[in-house]
Amino acid sequence: MKAYISRNILSDAIDVLKQYGFEVTVNTENKKLTQQELIEACQHADVLLNVGHADLDKHFLESCKHLKSIALASVGYDHVDVETATALGIPVSNTPDVLSGATADVAFLLMLAVSRKAFYRANEVREGKWKDFEFMQDLGIELNGKTLGIYGLGRIGLELAKKAKAAYNMNIIYYNRSRNPEAEELVEAKYVNFDELLTQSDVISAHTNLSLETQYRFNKDAFKRMKKSAIFINTARGKVHHEQDLLEALQQGEIWGAGLDVTDPEPISPNNPLLQLPNVCVLPHIGSATVETRTQMAIMAANNLIAVKYSNPMMQIVNK
């Protein structure tokens, strides 16, 4: 079986595939391929281990005639036309669970960094702009005992809630399509409606997949409903918030700060005015970027392809 890997990954996963007899080709150039390049690279591939968020749409799926299955090295699969894949008989898998802790860490990091303007202040030091100890300049706000509102309380949201509860005894409220009894028991999370989430939270953290329902859910109206002292965190997908509305909300003081690990588009332009604001921290989509987590993601994706080779169902299949 021929396997194509769309970006370089840790060698453990490549070795596993080779041990199971796959003929492996890796895009070692460490650059994102255009869709046409990816189509060409997959022309003879039986299976694809896809790293990153290239658009695996109808055109891509129909152009790769030999493709029998796709293993994503990501939990999100909004970049894949799963309906067409299903119609073509192509199973698709993702990598849930293994990245929950690392991604929640980044949400926690952003929450703390924004509340203390840490990266902005660190840049002042680097640029030689720090002149003296100041008692009243650029003060932060504390998280202790504040209310954390989680939009989408699944695996990653629960990990963040646990950390926030343990570190700062934060009061957890959440909005979800359905209730999460585990979270209600473990962190005393309280289920609220979307409006209550907006109006009661000191920090709102988005942990949802991207869908028609969640796209631009954090827009002008939502930011207006939030507390003026609120911090907005997004480690999910850039399109969950409306970027221009977020910028205006921050500029007009409708919310206090924002921490983003995801933007739309990615990479964000270095000239984006969001990057000039003291209460904003933007990271380059590093939620799962640790050696431990990326190793597990790559191995999980490889194992799903091995399952296909032996005519077994993929373990983390996303087709309905």
Ligand code: DGY
């Ligand atoms: C995911 O797993 O979906 C992250 O965004 C990294 O791809």
